[in-house]
Amino acid sequence: MEGRQLKRVRGSTRVRSAVLWEVLRGVLVRIAPGGGPSAVVDVGGGTGGFAVPLAELGHRVTVVDASPDALAALERRAAEAGVRVRAVQGDAADLPDLLGPGAADLVLCHSVLEYVDDPAAAMAALAQAVRPGGAVSLLTSGKIAAVLHRAIAGHFDDAARLLADPAGRWGEGDRMPRRFTRESLSELAAGAGLRVAELHGVRIFADLVPGGTLDADAASADALIALESAAAGHPVLRDLATQLHLVADKPGP
Numbered sequence: 001m002e003g004r005q006l007k008r009v010r011g012s013t014r015v016r017s018a019v020l021w022e023v024l025r026g027v028l029v030r031i032a033p034g035g036g037p038s039a040v041v042d043v044g045g046g047t048g049g050f051a052v053p054l055a056e057l058g059h060r061v062t063v064v065d066a067s068p069d070a071l072a073a074l075e076r077r078a079a080e081a082g083v084r085v086r087a088v089q090g091d092a093a094d095l096p097d098l099l100g101p102g103a104a105d106l107v108l109c110h111s112v113l114e115y116v117d118d119p120a121a122a123m124a125a126l127a128q129a130v131r132p133g134g135a136v137s138l139l140t141s142g143k144i145a146a147v148l149h150r151a152i153a154g155h156f157d158d159a160a161r162l163l164a165d166p167a168g169r170w171g172e173g174d175r176m177p178r179r180f181t182r183e184s185l186s187e188l189a190a191g192a193g194l195r196v197a198e199l200h201g202v203r204i205f206a207d208l209v210p211g212g213t214l215d216a217d218a219a220s221a222d223a224l225i226a227l228e229s230a231a232a233g234h235p236v237l238r239d240l241a242t243q244l245h246l247v248a249d250k251p252g253p
């Protein structure tokens, strides 16, 4: 299913999401041996970029999102794909009240912890929402990559400010409320009683390469996907990735 879908998308898009999907597939097999259907809760799932493909793979997917507009777009996207995704409006911090504790085998929280009012409170709620033995998938913006990208663009003062700022922002004009390092993201998960199982870098090289090259040349895109996959767990290179992907397990039975 997913392979068919990926053939339709551009090379640059494939490169950006390939490592993440590879890891998610492994996690779904690990938490439900044999890869049977799981209950997946996508917190801040937005318009369904992860939720709809997961539903297409047969999983029971619920999206909890603060934005009614995003949920409306999600419902349209799910209908077009011919799958059902449950849409619940609410805040990440209220997850256990919205769904009940331990409702999920897998909780996704992708590109959301950067924006929530209180990351520790949201993290505690994610941990409560997953069943013992289940897993949480966190995807966040990486601070070190942002330092590199500002410097490469010639914004050296911004890069220095970003490096020194605990929240990983380069100034008032920075639209990102916070960015994470491997350490800060791991501490957040551990603080909620979760055990870090895997930490990968997503888009280590992809954002340093002109997108047009990848869109025009499928073989280049394939080679870069192989390189991203090989480097994703490298102890130095993963820290340079645009996004950090952490999979944490909830200790269980």
Ligand SMILES: C[S@@+](CC[C@H](N)C(=O)[O-])C[C@H]1O[C@@H](n2cnc3c(N)ncnc32)[C@H](O)[C@@H]1O
Pocket: 043, 044, 045, 046, 047, 049, 050, 064, 065, 066, 067, 070, 090, 091, 092, 093, 109, 110, 111, 112, 115, 116, 117
């Ligand atoms: C950048 S989008 C990410 C969407 C999706 N997870 C993805 O990776 O494509 C952030 C989403 O988080 C939602 N969001 C932001 N703060 C939230 C909160 N406190 N609780 C629930 N959803 C929130 C926004 O409405 C938006 O849909």
